[in-house]
Amino acid sequence: MNQKTSIVHVITGLDTGGAEHVLASLALEKMRVGEHPLVVSLVDGGSQFDKLRTAGCRVIGLGMRRGRPSFKALMRLVRIIKCEKPPVIQSWMYHADIAALLAVYLSGRRSCTKLFWGIRCSDMDGSRYRYLRGVCSWLSKYPDGIIANSYSGLKFHTEVLGYRPKRTAVIPNFFDTERYCFRESARSRIRRELGLDENDFVIAAVARVDAMKDYPNFLSALEEIDGVTALAIGKGTETLPVTQGLIVLGERDDIPDLLSAIDVLVSASAFGEGFSNVIGEAMACQRAVIATNVGDANSLVGSAGIIVPPSSPFLLARAIARLQHDEKLARSMGHLGRERIIAEYRLERAVAAFQAVYGYCKKN
Structure with missing residues (x-):
């Protein structure tokens, strides 16, 4: 029996990092309750990539070289979206935000797939990301919503960078208090x-x-x-x-x-x-x-x-x-x-918050 993909996460890479860890935790929690997420990484490999695959989560690397946009990788993402027909796509970080937006339009599924961008930082070094952030600011009105993990990050992107999202939400990071405890x-x-x-x-x-x-x-x-x-x-x-x-x-x-x-x-x-x-x-x-x-x-x-x-x-x-x-x-x-x-800051609260945002946008 084919398993219906509940959500596609698109991220730049799956090495060690805060956003990567949060994405992996969300995907594994969705699997635990019987859903079928798909994680797509623009760059192959990484510690969280291996962690997800070992846990049985579907993970696909698009083979893009870090910092080198690839038309081939983009078209592969387009094919994945056409094939999986996800109701929701959640992207994480600037490169993935742009790739997910282009891919969902090129796939012809923009009318039936909700797209959410993720903001995971506040005032990043402008010299390193000026062009990329400018493009994201210009495109920020097209996703169905933008979810930030901090109020400072959302404020910086809207007031300083000029993001103009349709909807916004702030969902703080969460923590596994069984794993993270004093021993x-x-x-x-x-x-x-x-x-x-x-x-x-x-x-x-x-x-x-x-x-x-x-x-x-x-x-x-x-x-x-x-x-x-x-x-x-x-x-x-x-x-x-x-x-x-x-x-x-x-x-x-x-x-x-x-x-x-x-x-x-x-x-x-x-x-x-x-x-x-x-x-x-x-x-x-x-x-x-x-x-x-x-x-x-x-x-x-x-x-x-x-x-x-x-x-x-x-x-x-x-x-x-x-x-x-x-x-x-x-x-x-x-x-x-x-x-x-x-x-x-428990995992269950964050999962419910993400689902509430996705569900609200489906109804509206």
Whole structure:
């Protein structure tokens, strides 16, 4: 018996990243309740690509080279849409937004397939994306709606970039609180592996090396304080300069265990964040958070951490030192954070919110 495709997700790539993780979680949840999503990646491969395929989800790579638009890949997407006849297409990030829009029109199914774009960032580096964002702004009136994961991202795209969507919705990221939870056994094991004592004060930055993530801010703050061990976790961290107290771990797939091993999560981003996944994951693991006031960090963290201005290493260092010398406060923030994530940012709520947006547009 043929299985009717419930939705087609189109994304630029399926490597490690916040949008990729959210898409994969949504697709797997849809499978769990008996639906049949299809995920299409412009670029082949990636950790989330493999994760989805292993779980039995249908995933198709279009073979496009990163940063190189391909007519062949576009026409393959057109054929997929013609064949699958999905009632809904959800695209993720700029390249995929454009590709999905062109493909749904070229497929001849624009009248019977609803298209939604996804905004996953706020004020991205204009020098890198100026042309692409200009095209998206010009085309933004054609999708049936645009779903952002942050209010700051939606505001930036509509007020600064000039997006003119028919409808908008903000659906924050969500978190698996069974996977992301504090485990004493993981804390002891990871600390033992890294040669750290139980009483060592350990912070971590979990981010790829990118101008947006502002590792120089993090490293400069680290130089201002004594008695702190810092973990740098993420793609490219092996290239960071050697600094006293810094342990670089590169890209890892055991983030919940690593978060259990630390005392405070530090997000030092300079710009571009919409709704940070790692901040929410740390909160779910009962870790206090220090974050720069970028994107929706302030509304997410609330009383579960400390917010500082971006690109201010002195203030970042002062916040770290405050929690270093007030273990009770850090522990209290951690408990508040997990309670907040459980109450407001569960997977089930996000799935229902997406479905409500799709359903509303079908009726109107």
